Amino acid sequence: MAKIAYILLCHKDPQGVIDQAGRLTAAGDFMAIHFDARASKADYEAIRTALAGNPSVVFAQRRIRCGWGEWSLVQATLEALYAAVPAFPRATHFYMLSGDCMSIKSAEYAHALLDGESVDYIESFDFFASDWIKTGIREERLIYRHWFNERGRKAWFYRSLEWQKKLGLARKIPEDLQIMIGSQWWCLRRLTVEKLLQFVAARPDVTRFFRTTWIPDETFFQTLVRHLVPGSEIRSRTLTFLMFTDYGMPVTFYDDHYDLLLAQDYLFARKLSVDARRLKEQLGSLYTATGMAFPVSGEGRRLYQFQAGRGRLGRRYAPRAWEAGTSLGRDRVLLIVVCKKWHIAKRLVARAREMAGIEGVDYLFNEDNCPLPDLGGIESTPDKRMRHRRALLKLLSESFRSDRMMICLDPESFDLIRDFYADRSEIRLLDIVCDFSDAYLRGHALRVGLAGEHTPPEVMAGLLPTLRHDMIFEAERLRDAGLPGYERVWQSAEPGANLLPLARFLGISEAQAREILGDGTLFQD
Incomplete structure (x- = not known):
């Protein structure tokens, strides 16, 4: 039977992290936590103290200062994997989560899904042929080096990029890799994770390349899994329900989305509003529930795309997509x-x-x-x-x-x-x-x-x-x-x-x- 080791990247809400760890391990699963080094040391100590007696929880040995779009997010994930793999030999799958994720199915349902097929769940689309990137730079993410964070030091980010273009400093992509792209929220089998960590140790040139790419958490694991695992054993999808606006911002879920979330063909949802207290309470007891049926309608993305399209045409008056999705x-x-x-x-x-x-x-x-x-x-x-x-x-x-x-x-x-x-x-x-x-x-x-x-x-x-x-x-x-x-x-x-x-x-x-x-x-x- 499937056993999941959750790889949790978080940087806030210590009580939420403690509660999440308690819920997910109560059903017999495991968790490895990386708490951002930029976050409060007191919060980190509070989490460690609260979970010290839980044998199904480990912490990354090294805390990384994480920044959006940087290699640091990949490094933090690897640190959590380094802790989880030896600590949980019974874990059959490793599932990437954030502190803003919550389960929308039971552990019973999740384990049955993972037992049904021996595959890896990770979005993995051709970087150059797909239209996965909606806005911003594309090829420049890879062929130029990025030392500055576009969000924190925007002027230097683009100044550096322009200088490299003018000086002809474009670099080659590792020849044996086909660069893939997709969501960072994946679920991988144990053998896949072990192969990936061995590959990272054996190929420092690949790590060196991705260290200076832009937003590598959307390309690093996606590329290596496709490189190491036969395509027939990959399901190019995430098991975490998340959506983005046309401007690349995550869509947030609120209290009236409970029924809509349960009806989606996913195991977790991201991103829940910090104010969605009732939604979190409703979902909180879901993971350890047994005997529940989850009829899937999967209309969430279509509803959002339809309503967003109506808004572009000035016809948004009428129920918003999520309000229409609310059920009695x-x-x-x-x-x-x-x-x-x-x-x-x-x-x-x-x-x-x-x-x-x-x-x-x-x-x-x-x-x-x-x-x-x-x-x-x-x-x-x-x-x-x-x-x-x-x-x-x-x-x-x-x-x-x-x-x-x-x-x-x-x-x-x-x-x-x-x-x-x-x-x-x-x-x-x-x-x-x-x-x-x-x-x-x-x-x-x-x-x-x-x-x-x-x-x-x-x-x-x-x-x-x-x-x-x-x-x-x-x-x-x-x-x-x-x-x-x-x-x-x-x-x-x-x-x-x-x-x-x-x-x-x-x-x-x-x-x-x-x-x-x-x-x-x-x-x-």
Whole structure:
């Protein structure tokens, strides 16, 4: 059975490091920690003291002062490997992590995945043929020497580069290596790691070359693994879910991303916000859990790319990608009452709450003054509710402490209905088919501002057929959508005809449904 030795590079949050080490080793795995030499010595001592009694944790013997884009990150990783390989002879895999990573699957799931195939997981794409690099210098990373950090000493970084170009100081790449590139977050088999460390010891020329390349943590291990291991034994992917913006900045995950993260085809996620306390608590107990199923949908990257693209076109208004990815939860039921006559739907929700104990809210996406509990401001305006709609419903459900909740929607909210049907929760819909007299249509025209008190009668007469057709269209569109859990009741039907559809929709007995329908007053205008 697979045993994982985690290679943890970290530089902050000592308590987070201690907690992470405790969680991951509690399931029988191991950890080697490199704590940045730039970080606080007191923090490092606190970590060592807290983990001194844990035999499944070791520390790199030498702490390196790490800088982004520098060889120091590779050297720190090697130092952790030098400590881990002899300390954990039972480790079958070595998994690279940062302090910003957390597990999004259980150890049971991770071990089964690694046992399923004897391969290395590391992104490894041809440096020159791929488009992995999105911004910044490309070939210059390799053929020129980089002694200055572009982030800390930007002027000298580019000055040095220009001087080398002018003086013709381009260097050759080691002839026997095909330079590869990819994410630094890998998972390698023990034999691969042992071969790699032997190669590093035997080839100081290769180490010397990579010491002055730019961002070598994206090329060093990726190149050497491809050089040492047959391609058939490499899966060119990472097992850590991470994304970058078009500008090369990591996408950060927050409290409302729990369901989305669990649905991704990865074992860990990076990078979690320091403020995502609830998310960290939820994920914290996940690694040692047993018997859990993790259905994978894998939509995270597509959602982000789609929404980022909409933003480029000025069409970002609507739920953001991550908010759309928020789920009510697989065990919850959302009951949607669709009715053009709002007073009828509100009456139904009130009766269901009173007679069947089913919590519900009225037209929360349509009315400013819809009564809602305090949810931290997300409920303050219809626009904000719409932008955060799934997160809002999840918070409402948690506020009601119920796995069933009703909401009212206008039939014109078809796209909103389709969006809720894309959720992982169970959705049921009750379509209340209403009768629309001319008097009602005139009142509707006044309420929505299509007509005023002084609208000429002939104009109103021409408007009514259009309004009636529009309402018929909305009703037919909903019926033709073929949505699961769809039920229909009619305003003009005999009370007995509506019993079964209402009982199925609410999940109650026919007797309770009869009580809610009452003597016909439910549908009174």
